Amino acid sequence: xxxxxxxxxxxxxxxxxxxxxxxxxxxxxxxxxxxxxxxxxxxxxxxxxxxxxxxxxxxxxxxxxxxxxxxxxxxxxxxxxxxxxxxxxxxxxxxxxxxxxxxxxxxxxxxxxxxx
Amino acid sequence: xxxxxxxxxxxxxxxxxxxxxxxxxxxxxxxxxxxxxxxxxxxxxxxxxxxxxxxxxxxxxxxxxxxxxxxxxxxxxxxxxxxxxxxxxxxxxxxxxxxxxxxxxxxxxxxxxxxxxxxxxxxxxxxxxxxxxxxxxxxxxxxxxxxxxxxxxxxxxxxxxxxxxxxxxxxxxxxxxxxxxxxxxxxxxxxxxxxxxxxxxxxxxxxxxxxxxxxxxxxxxxxxxxxxxxxxxxxxxxxxxxxxxxxxxxxxxxxxxxxxxxxxxxxxxxxxxxxxxxxxxxxxxxxxxxxxxxxxxxxxxxxxxxxxxxxxxxxxxxxxxxxxxxxxxxxxxxxxxxxxxxxxxxxxxxxxxxxxxxxxxxxxxxxxxxxxxxxxxxxxxxxxxxxxxxxxxxxxxxxxxxxxxxxxxxxxxxxx
Ligand SMILES: Cc1cc2nc3c(=O)[nH]c(=O)nc-3n(C[C@H](O)[C@H](O)[C@H](O)COP(=O)(O)OP(=O)(O)OC[C@H]3O[C@@H](n4cnc5c(N)ncnc54)[C@H](O)[C@@H]3O)c2cc1C
Ligand SMILES: [Zn+2]
Numbered sequence: 192x193x194x195x196x197x198x199x200x201x202x203x204x205x206x207x208x209x210x211x212x213x214x215x216x217x218x219x220x221x222x223x224x225x226x227x228x229x230x231x232x233x234x235x236x237x238x239x240x241x242x243x244x245x246x247x248x249x250x251x252x253x254x255x256x257x258x259x260x261x262x263x264x265x266x267x268x269x270x271x272x273x274x275x276x277x278x279x280x281x282x283x284x285x286x287x288x289x290x291x292x293x294x295x296x297x298x299x300x301x302x303x304x305x306x307x
Numbered sequence: 308x309x310x311x312x313x314x315x316x317x318x319x320x321x322x323x324x325x326x327x328x329x330x331x332x333x334x335x336x337x338x339x340x341x342x343x344x345x346x347x348x349x350x351x352x353x354x355x356x357x358x359x360x361x362x363x364x365x366x367x368x369x370x371x372x373x374x375x376x377x378x379x380x381x382x383x384x385x386x387x388x389x390x391x392x393x394x395x396x397x398x399x400x401x402x403x404x405x406x407x408x409x410x411x412x413x414x415x416x417x418x419x420x421x422x423x424x425x426x427x428x429x430x431x432x433x434x435x436x437x438x439x440x441x442x443x444x445x446x447x448x449x450x451x452x453x454x455x456x457x458x459x460x461x462x463x464x465x466x467x468x469x470x471x472x473x474x475x476x477x478x479x480x481x482x483x484x485x486x487x488x489x490x491x492x493x494x495x496x497x498x499x500x501x502x503x504x505x506x507x508x509x510x511x512x513x514x515x516x517x518x519x520x521x522x523x524x525x526x527x528x529x530x531x532x533x534x535x536x537x538x539x540x541x542x543x544x545x546x547x548x549x550x551x552x553x554x555x556x557x558x559x560x561x562x563x564x565x566x567x568x569x570x571x572x573x574x575x576x577x578x579x580x581x582x583x584x585x586x587x588x589x590x591x592x593x594x595x596x597x598x599x600x601x602x603x604x605x606x607x608x609x610x611x612x613x614x615x616x617x618x619x620x621x622x623x624x625x626x627x628x629x630x631x632x633x634x635x636x637x638x639x640x641x642x643x644x645x646x647x648x649x650x651x652x653x654x655x656x657x658x659x660x661x662x663x664x665x666x667x668x669x670x671x672x673x674x675x676x677x678x679x680x681x682x683x684x685x686x687x688x689x690x691x692x693x694x695x696x697x698x699x700x701x702x703x704x705x706x707x708x709x710x711x712x713x714x715x716x717x718x719x720x721x722x723x
Binding site for chain 1: 373374375378514515516517531544547549550551553554558559560561562563607608609610611612613614616618643644651707708709710
């Protein structure tokens with residue numbers, strides 16, 4: 192179970208929230224002149240890192256407000272919660288706990304085939 | 308030496324307490340160079356190596372697996388097999404697999420325990436009925452054995468089902484008799500053993516840390532056992548495929564999420580088919596050991612933690628108990644999660660990419676076990692010939708820019 196700290200209501204169970212996928216995706220200003228490839232990138236492609244991820248949440252069973260979070264997807268640890276009008280925190284603020292791109296963290300992973 | 312399994316070998320080995328079966332495959336150290344490297348030792352990867360060696364005469368192949376064979380989703384799924392997908396492209400691909408399943412035990416001389424006990428997809432409201440009947444008609448045009456059953460016919464097949472006294476009553480179902488279940492481990496082990504016999508090096512407990520490219524051409528893989536050279540690399544790493552792609556500078560339209568399953572204590576046979584429901588999100592079958600095999604949904608956010616949230620199980624178990632009140636007092640024995648790679652149109656990607664020699668077989672998401680032999684078979688063709696087989700040509704990456712999506716959200720709505 193994850194606890195998420197809504198910037199408006201405080202700490203609540205994750206089941207009160209809905210996830211909105213990657214944060215800071217900007218709609219292209221000139222869709223008409225984009226190539227199919229670039230438009231496809233905007234519509235279908237999202238980052239999917241193992242490790243530090245910027246994402247959106249909405250407190251759907253609470254205040255119904257959207258906000259952003261930085262989470263380590265390899266452990267589900269939430270590292271920062273910030274309002275949508277706040278500046279995106281720098282990647283260098285956070286420590287990646289993985290030794291290799293698809294490695295397993297020592298704590299927080301259920302992959303016991305690899306963790307020893 | 309070719310391992311033969313038969314009633315004779317069973318009896319012979321039982322006389323020595325099954326201590327003398329011998330190893331099913333070698334455990335080699337990686338060579339410096341391979342003609343083809345497959346990243347990911349799940350069913351799709353091992354099958355690909357097998358078909359590359361058997362049908363395409365490729366001699367020098369390695370399968371590199373970060374854990375043990377089948378420790379990914381191949382060993383974590385609920386083993387439902389069916390081909391009742393809506394679009395022609397999918398029907399061709401998934402039924403190619405079902406046809407291979409039908410002979411796989413013989414082809415590999417290893418028991419897949421493939422049991423064609425049929426698969427039901429329940430309808431609970433007017434919209435479900437329309438959607439499912441449309442899919443049944445599309446299936447029949449593609450020569451598939453799907454049919455519509457009314458409520459009473461469903462009840463005849465599954466007498467323990469509560470069809471009326473629940474919030475979303477059961478109004479009917481699609482039924483595919485050729486669907487069923489198989490033994491997940493057997494798929495990985497059967498392909499591994501026969502690939503090994505054909506000279507494929509299966510390298511376990513070896514993680515690929517990155518894919519090395521030069522000027523849009525692959526050069527090899529950096530692994531925890533050193534650098535291995537190859538000019539053809541097939542990545543079949545389910546939830547980790549996009550992470551690996553990123554090391555080669557390739558972006559894939561995938562999102563990785565935990566998907567869970569759970570099994571109960573074993574009981575006498577009570578359900579002899581597979582029943583799935585999109586609307587209340589639950590599905591169940593009974594294993595040969597007697598355990599109920601229950602599939603839950605995906606977590607609502609990206610994660611690689613390989614566990615899954617309890618609220619997701621709660622939702623599934625609630626639906627199961629309402630549909631089958633008889634299960635209300637049963638104890639659950641185990642729960643686990645796998646990381647599935649979800650594609651925007653709920654269809655897989657079996658494709659080349661902008662980097663020469665780099666091939667992907669991914670995006671199977673919550674439902675790729677059923678496709679294992681078919682997927683492996685056409686992926687081997689794609690790698691050997693450097694062009695797709697006609698069955699997987701529509702499943703190219705280019706569909707996310709030219710718009711030819713294969714939307715199977717209806718057929719894949721219950722996450723399995
Ligand atoms: C709970 C659950 C239930 C499911 N139920 C069904 C079902 O009923 N029917 C159905 O059709 N499908 C089902 N699926 C989906 C199905 O399991 C998968 O689509 C399918 O097994 C994928 O097979 P694969 O060989 O591509 O991947 P996997 O079996 O996941 O193999 C990929 C392998 O790659 C390895 N790997 C990852 N990164 C690296 C690296 N860096 N280096 C080396 N190796 C690496 C992993 O360890 C893994 O073993 C289910 C999945 C889950 C999780
Ligand atoms: Zn709130």
